[in-house]
Amino acid sequence: MGVAQLTHRLWMDRALAEARLAPAHGDVPVGAVVVRDGVVVASGHNRREVDADPTAHAEMLAVRAAAAALGSWRLEACTLYVTLEPCTMCAGALVLARLPALVFGAADPKAGAVGSLYDLAREPRLNHRVEVTAGVLADECATLLTTFFRAARARSRPRGDVGSLRPRAVESHRPA
Numbered sequence: 001m002g003v004a005q006l007t008h009r010l011w012m013d014r015a016l017a018e019a020r021l022a023p024a025h026g027d028v029p030v031g032a033v034v035v036r037d038g039v040v041v042a043s044g045h046n047r048r049e050v051d052a053d054p055t056a057h058a059e060m061l062a063v064r065a066a067a068a069a070l071g072s073w074r075l076e077a078c079t080l081y082v083t084l085e086p087c088t089m090c091a092g093a094l095v096l097a098r099l100p101a102l103v104f105g106a107a108d109p110k111a112g113a114v115g116s117l118y119d120l121a122r123e124p125r126l127n128h129r130v131e132v133t134a135g136v137l138a139d140e141c142a143t144l145l146t147t148f149f150r151a152a153r154a155r156s157r158p159r160g161d162v163g164s165l166r167p168r169a170v171e172s173h174r175p176a
């Protein structure tokens with residue numbers, strides 16, 4: 001594994017730590033960090049539910065905080081690490097911020113705008129293109145999401161539901 005890939009994994013680990021903060025307030029675990037010259041400039045995690053704000057995605061919060069910290073809307077020499085492929089809004093914001101580089105973890109086939117449904121980060125008709133590295137710690141990033149959604153489904157299931165008992169019954173009859 002090359003040095004660049006190791007560095008990417010290190011920072012993605014920080015983005016994952018951010019993501020893990022979101023479920024405490026009922027939000028889907030997505031986390032982001034903005035790094036410049038080997039230092040975290042800003043970070044953020046999804047706050048859509050707790051803030052009742054459709055734009056409170058991890059990337060938006062991290063980009064806004066980074067711009068405030070740097071005193072510039074241009075995120076020069078910055079790399080954004082995010083656990084999930086950005087949506088149309090966030091990918092648009094990265095282009096507007098003239099972000100040089102994006103690294104993301106899991107792909108989002110339902111809403112991703114950096115290769116899945118659209119490719120706004122590398123859209124030749126826009127005035128800026130973002131260098132993209134995809135799939136860094138993708139399994140860890142995806143597992144965090146699937147675990148969250150599985151727990152949310154279990155909570156929303158009515159008590160006494162036969163479906164909630166079935167997996168345990170099946171397991172108990174499995175040979176050791």
Ligand SMILES: [Zn+2]
Pocket residue numbers: 057059086087088089090091
């Ligand atoms: Zn988004």
